[in-house]
Every structure is written in C-alpha cells, then in structure tokens.
Amino acid sequence: MSIEALKARLPDYAKDLRLNLGSVLTTSSLKPGQVWGAAIAAAYAARNDDVTRAIVAEAAQHLDAAGLTAAKAAGAIMGMNNVYYRTVHLSGNADFKKIPARLRMNVIGNPGVEKVDFELWSLAASAVNGCGMCIEAHEREVMHKGMSTENIQDAVRIAAVIHAVATVLDAEAALSGQDGSTAVAA
Structure with a gap:
C-alpha cells in the first residue's frame, strides 16, 4: 500500500487529514531521513497495519537499512518505555x-544512527503514546543536540497526522466489519 492509497481511503470527513498527510511528509524543516524516521516511529506507535506498511514502504526510499531499523527500534522501545514512564509519572507514588x-533499553544508547535522529524519532512515538515524561526527556535531548523548536514541532505534526489517519482507518474498518466485527449501518 502507498501513501496515496492511504489518502484515497480516507473519507471526506477526514479531508484535512488527507491534505495534512501529504504536506507533513513533504514540507518540513527536517531532513528527509528525519521525516521518514519520525513517520515510521509514529506508525509503529499508532498500530495500524496499513498505515505501518505504507509508511515503511515509502520510507525505504529515504532511509538506508540502518535508518529503517533504528526508526522501527524507536517505535518498539517507546512502546515499552512510554507505558512504564507514563505510569511512573502519573502514579503519584514518589517511590x-x-x-x-530494570528494563533493557540498550538501543537508546546505541541506535545505529545519529543519536539526535533516534531521539527525534523516539519523541514522535512518545507523542503518539502520550508519555509526558518521555516527551520532555527526548525534547531536551534533541534541543541539546541543536534541533530547533520548529524541528520538534514538525516531528510532532508528523506523529499527530499519522496517528489521526490510523485512528480514522481503524474506525472505518470497524464500521464496515473489515476488522472481523459486525458491520454497523450508517
């Protein structure tokens, strides 16, 4: 599946998402590899099969094998860390x-790509997963490594749009019965 095919599947009520999906992936203050790494990490966090397949397929034109692996790793490790650290942050238990x-997270220290890129991709996944503690930590790291507020905003915009596209496609699949459930009459 391609990005264009994803856009075509979005219903008219999600026209803004269709337009935004095209623009956030092509108009950015980020380098192309940073854009597509953020997109992969966000797609992994958004957990929609079609979105993930389309993003990874398109990203393969912009990232080398190490970049693809690192972006997937950012999405994967944030899937664990965002749950853990969001709980630490929200629990109210200072202990x-x-x-x-006591969780392995070696990939953060040795991601196989520039550390700033991995941190940016982790920020995108953390935005989708809603972990404030992780967002703050990754934002601090990328700013320390020279990224601007605009760069961070662009990564978060990518994450927001990819998450919204995944949400709409999941909802439409549920309504049509494509997810294995009973279709709902419109």
Missing part, C-alpha cells in the same frame, strides 16, 4: 521515581 526501571 517509583527512585527505583530503576
């Missing part, structure tokens, strides 16, 4: 902040 996570 959670004092004890180590």
Whole structure:
C-alpha cells in the first residue's frame, strides 16, 4: 500500500487529514531521513497495519537499512518505555521515581544512527503514546543536540497526522466489519 492509497481511503470527513498527510511528509524543516524516521516511529506507535506498511514502504526510499531499523527500534522501545514512564509519572507514588526501571533499553544508547535522529524519532512515538515524561526527556535531548523548536514541532505534526489517519482507518474498518466485527449501518 502507498501513501496515496492511504489518502484515497480516507473519507471526506477526514479531508484535512488527507491534505495534512501529504504536506507533513513533504514540507518540513527536517531532513528527509528525519521525516521518514519520525513517520515510521509514529506508525509503529499508532498500530495500524496499513498505515505501518505504507509508511515503511515509502520510507525505504529515504532511509538506508540502518535508518529503517533504528526508526522501527524507536517505535518498539517507546512502546515499552512510554507505558512504564507514563505510569511512573502519573502514579503519584514518589517511590517509583527512585527505583530503576530494570528494563533493557540498550538501543537508546546505541541506535545505529545519529543519536539526535533516534531521539527525534523516539519523541514522535512518545507523542503518539502520550508519555509526558518521555516527551520532555527526548525534547531536551534533541534541543541539546541543536534541533530547533520548529524541528520538534514538525516531528510532532508528523506523529499527530499519522496517528489521526490510523485512528480514522481503524474506525472505518470497524464500521464496515473489515476488522472481523459486525458491520454497523450508517
């Protein structure tokens, strides 16, 4: 599936998403590899099969094998970290902040790509997953490494649009019965 095919599947009520999907992936303050790495990490976080397939297929034209792997790794590790650290942040139990996570996350220290890119991609996944603690940590890292507020905003815009597209496609599949459920009359 291609990005164009995804856009074509969006219903008219989601026209803004269709337009935004085209623009956030092509008009950005980020380098193309950063755009597509953020898109992959966000797609992994958004958990829609068609969106993930389309984004990864298109990203393969903009990222080398190491970049593709690292972007997938950012989405994967944030799937774990965002749940853990969001719980630490929201639980209200100060003791959670004092004890180590005891979760392997070696890929963060050695992602196989520029650290700033991996941090940016992790930020995109964290935005989709809603982990404030992780968003703050990754934002701090990318800014420390020279990225601008506009760069960060562009990564988050990519994440927001990809998440919204995935949400609409999932909802439409549920309404049509394509997800294995009973179709709902419109």
